[in-house]
Amino acid sequence: MSARDALLDAYEAILLDDGVRAATLEAVAARAGVSKGGLLYHFPSKDALVAGLVARLEALAAEDRDRMRQAPEGAVRYYIRTSNWSGSSLDRALVATSQLAQESDVAARDVVARIGQEWLELIVEQIGDRAISRAILLIGDGLYYNAALTGGTYNTLTGEQSLEELLEVVDHLVELAGARRAS
Amino acid sequence: MSARDALLDAYEAILLDDGVRAATLEAVAARAGVSKGGLLYHFPSKDALVAGLVARLEALAAEDRDRMRQAPEGAVRYYIRTSNWSGSSLDRALVATSQLAQESDVAARDVVARIGQEWLELIVEQIGDRAISRAILLIGDGLYYNAALTGGTYNTLTGEQSLEELLEVVDHLVELAGARRAS
DNA sequence: GTCTATACGGGGATAGAC
């Protein structure tokens, strides 16, 4: 793994575990096993570090959209399943970046907003009804919110069973959208 | 208004507008129109300021539960309507405290978790089905997440219409819970 | 009850050695 990636991993990890205040250059460098000077070679400023994280999130989200579009279970089920915390690269990058968005970081705020819009559009394409799509999107947002609160320490939906139950509820919403389309 | 309340208002406002990093003692004091020394008379440390915010949130949430229980429209509709950002005291205190929870502040994390559990219990009492209740809770969480991302700059559900549409979708979930109870 | 002055540590960033 490149040193850059190791540094971004460390930055993410600290943001998730301890929050923005703890995510200092020194802490990030130490966690990645380099010195502050070493970090500043790869990322000449803190803004550069943020930009690196934003770029990583953007790439991961684009890959995820492809998988979501092609998911055999359907985009909606795929979206809900992957919104529950699993510790995936996308989970981590998104929750970490959300924290920066809350610090009024414009780049972070933009990318998080854009990703949400793209998800919404994909769901609308699949099920047709905008109000129901928004409700489904909000359920996923709720899962991310819960992950963010704990830094992804545990799933909101503990165990496979509650996720299955939630998916079943969401299936009903998809059916409802189908019924509305038919009428 | 007491000086204490003015200081807590200022703390909240900075947390919402600019995030935890900007919420320094000096910034809070300035926004409340007192000096740093003045602030430290009322709240002898930053931890005391956090504790003050947590206590305020707890009180507001307790009042809100009473209103939710007695809401003529039902607890679920009340919950969804008030989860959309309106700039209420509870909105502000909850989103501000959520940010502290993400900084691994134990007191903040506990109170936010507890409030969520109480909401869930209230909804379960009213509609019976736990999985559906959890889905409804997550929709509310999603609304809070969106408010938190922007510091409550705007509603996720712009305009009265999209809120009404969402409430309609949620009504279907409540109906579904009723149907499950009947069977 | 609120202010100023001051101490101290930590965070971001630069220069330059290796």
Added chain:
DNA sequence: GTCTATCCCCGTATAGAC
């Protein structure tokens, strides 16, 4: 490509004046 040394600013907190 990574390290140490150093600078300056800012955030927290204490002491004490008014």
